[in-house]
Amino acid sequence: LIVGASRGPLAGRRVVITAGPTREPIDPVRYISNHSSGKMGYAMAAAARAAGAEVVLVSGPVAIAAPVGVEVRGVVTAQDMLEEAGKAVDEGCDLFIATAAVADYRPDSCAADKIKKSDEGMSLSLVRNPDTLATIAGRSDAPFTVGFAAETRDVERYALDKLTRKKLNMIVANDVSAPGLGFNSDNNAVIAFWPQGREAIGPDTKSALAQRLIALIGEHLNQKAG
Ligand code: CTP
Numbered sequence: 001l002i003v004g005a006s007r008g009p010l011a012g013r014r015v016v017i018t019a020g021p022t023r024e025p026i027d028p029v030r031y032i033s034n035h036s037s038g039k040m041g042y043a044m045a046a047a048a049r050a051a052g053a054e055v056v057l058v059s060g061p062v063a064i065a066a067p068v069g070v071e072v073r074g075v076v077t078a079q080d081m082l083e084e085a086g087k088a089v090d091e092g093c094d095l096f097i098a099t100a101a102v103a104d105y106r107p108d109s110c111a112a113d114k115i116k117k118s119d120e121g122m123s124l125s126l127v128r129n130p131d132t133l134a135t136i137a138g139r140s141d142a143p144f145t146v147g148f149a150a151e152t153r154d155v156e157r158y159a160l161d162k163l164t165r166k167k168l169n170m171i172v173a174n175d176v177s178a179p180g181l182g183f184n185s186d187n188n189a190v191i192a193f194w195p196q197g198r199e200a201i202g203p204d205t206k207s208a209l210a211q212r213l214i215a216l217i218g219e220h221l222n223q224k225a226g
């Protein structure tokens with residue numbers, strides 16, 4: 001058990017954060033995944049911890065170290081992520097932040113043996129994965145929920161659509177088509193949207209962005225509770 005610090009805007013708060021990519025197995029040696037490094041989620045976890053929260057980080061496979069004082073629970077698939085995040089929220093959660101780049105689809109089955117190549121092309125049959133963020137935000141005991149949206153165009157329209165459709169308290173959008181920002185980079189620029197407003201943050205380091213976002217989320221959370 002990791003207990004939060006006694007000071008800071010998130011003192012006494014329990015925070016669950018998802019981060020990293022998921023991997024969806026095709027056969028024992030192959031999977032479908034994406035370019036997520038986990039850096040933004042890990043930076044959010046470190047910033048939440050520094051703001052006094054008790055933090056559980058539900059993380060897909062990444063190559064970065066756990067922030068000091070943060071409990072990491074490793075997952076592989078989107079289905080694992082839904083299950084582990086659900087359990088972590090059941091344990092008590094004031095704030096849920098979804099930064100994970102969850103695979104939207106998985107192979108309908110995982111082959112028992114390594115698939116051998118043939119001279120023909122091949123196709124994979126994919127099925128939809130569950131949406132962890134929408135599931136948590138839709139609970140009757142939903143915590144304050146924050147989503148992230150990486151877009152390559154129409155950033156504002158898609159972000160606002162996700163804010164409403166998933167019933168979120170806030171969504172943090174970034175344009176991944178911007179050169180040198182976003183996926184795998186140490187820098188990013190984002191716009192946070194909530195039902196009555198917005199704030200553009202950066203370009204800056206992911207660590208600085210995370211600190212500002214956690215301060216902003218803290219203001220909203222404490223307003224809601226107060
Ligand atoms: N998310 C999630 N579980 C999924 C898909 C997405 O928890 N199966 C979360 C992400 O962690 C992120 C938010 O939902 O916080 C938005 O993810 P995004 O991929 O941008 O949205 P989708 O609803 O999957 O829409 P699309 O990929 O079509 O843009």
Ligand code: CA
Pocket residue numbers: 102103104
């Ligand atoms: Ca998606």
